[in-house]
Amino acid sequence: xxxxxxxxxxxxxxxxxxxxxxxxxxxxxxxxxxxxxxxxxxxxxxxxxxxxxxxxxxxxxxxxxxxxxxxxxxxxxxxxxxxxxxxxxxxxxxxxxxxxxxxxxxxxxxxxxxxxxxxxxxxxxxxxxxxxxxxxxxxxxxxxxxxxxxxxxxxxxxxxxxxxxxxxxxxxxxxxxxxxxxxxxxxxxxxxxxxxxxxxxxxxxxxxxxxxxxxxxxxxxxxxxxxxxxxxxxxxxxxxxxxxxxxxxxxxxxxxxxxxxxxxxxxxxxxxxxxxxx
Amino acid sequence: xxxxxxxxxxxxxxxxxxxxxxxxxxxxxxxxxxxxxxxxxxxxxxxxxxxxxxxxxxxxxxxxxxxxxxxxxxxxxxxxxx
Numbered sequence: 001x002x003x004x005x006x007x008x009x010x011x012x013x014x015x016x017x018x019x020x021x022x023x024x025x026x027x028x029x030x031x032x033x034x035x036x037x038x039x040x041x042x043x044x045x046x047x048x049x050x051x052x053x054x055x056x057x058x059x060x061x062x063x064x065x066x067x068x069x070x071x072x073x074x075x076x077x078x079x080x081x082x083x084x085x086x087x088x089x090x091x092x093x094x095x096x097x098x099x100x101x102x103x104x105x106x107x108x109x110x111x112x113x114x115x116x117x118x119x120x121x122x123x124x125x126x127x128x129x130x131x132x133x134x135x136x137x138x139x140x141x142x143x144x145x146x147x148x149x150x151x152x153x154x155x156x157x158x159x160x161x162x163x164x165x166x167x168x169x170x171x172x173x174x175x176x177x178x179x180x181x182x183x184x185x186x187x188x189x190x191x192x193x194x195x196x197x198x199x200x201x202x203x204x205x206x207x208x209x210x211x212x213x214x215x216x217x218x219x220x221x222x223x224x225x226x227x228x229x230x231x232x233x234x235x236x237x238x239x240x241x242x243x244x245x246x247x248x249x250x251x252x253x254x255x256x257x258x259x260x261x262x263x264x265x266x267x268x269x270x271x272x273x274x275x276x277x278x
Numbered sequence: 279x280x281x282x283x284x285x286x287x288x289x290x291x292x293x294x295x296x297x298x299x300x301x302x303x304x305x306x307x308x309x310x311x312x313x314x315x316x317x318x319x320x321x322x323x324x325x326x327x328x329x330x331x332x333x334x335x336x337x338x339x340x341x342x343x344x345x346x347x348x349x350x351x352x353x354x355x356x357x358x359x360x
Contacts, residue, residue, distance in 0.1 A: 078357070
């Protein structure tokens with residue numbers, strides 16, 4: 001649930017009405033890259049996120065976007081308050097006034113009403129998070145377009161704040177995407193099959209393709225079948241002595257996550273000497 | 279417009295914003311112990327600033343309304359031109 005706080009996230013105090021600016025700024029209220037779309041997108045997508053970090057980040061950024069929606073609403077409201085209809089018409093807001101007076105209504109800069117078609121909620125965490133990254137960049141670009149058209153510092157100041165928030169959100173979503181990909185790419189094998197080394201190089205090359213995400217930033221070393229089980233990329237399959245192969249051994253999750261120390265080793269009986277090279 | 283009120287409200291807003299930013303950071307860095315400490319300290323300062331403001335100028339949240347008649351409805355609302 002949510003609880004309202006009787007303040008804005010960032011102050012909006014516009015001294016001079018200016019309907020021309022309101023006509024453009026309103027796109028961040030009800031436009032394709034606006035705050036309403038952002039908020040609905042993240043708050044809808046969070047339900048199908050697989051891990052805690054992703055649920056929390058979508059929830060909290062989605063919540064912050066609602067505060068941004070309120071800031072944009074306040075800007076539009078203050079820019080148009082008490083402006084005579086004739087002036088609104090002259091500044092291009094005649095059609096808007098006909099339908100909505102000076103009320104705040106979610107439309108884009110060209111007057112098209114908000115639609116849920118602006119957002120997606122796919123049930124696939126990679127698809128959703130990549131959309132979110134794009135959304136933050138599109139919103140940032142829109143704020144830059146708006147700032148370039150504005151001539152009132154009272155309007156530019158909150159728009160700059162909102163632009164900066166898009167940059168921070170992009171960073172956080174990037175971190176979430178990386179963490180989700182790492183999680184999905186994990187192969188939580190705790191017991192090796194006795195024949196697990198008998199993987200042909202061709203099958204090894206299938207590694208990244210059969211993975212959950214095609215865009216994973218897995219390094220070539222990590223593609224080998226061995227490192228799918230443990231991150232020891234400095235043990236080549238050929239160097240592992242056949243003697244070690246019949247015995248299943250246990251790899252704890254903690255061990256499997258550690259980076260390649262010389263001896264955290266699922267290949268029992270393999271010494272650095274036996275591997276022949278580093 | 280009341281300048282003293284403005285100043286106090288801005289202090290609350292600034293501290294609350296710090297808390298929001300640290301919250302988002304901690305969502306993806308839950309093991310950053312120093313950031314957790316900074317968050318706890320910020321949240322404490324934000325709470326104090328909020329209570330100072332509310333004593334002078336009325337509730338920022340409906341739940342902190344504690345006088346008669348019901349003070350929550352009073353202007354200014356955040357979007358009002360002041």
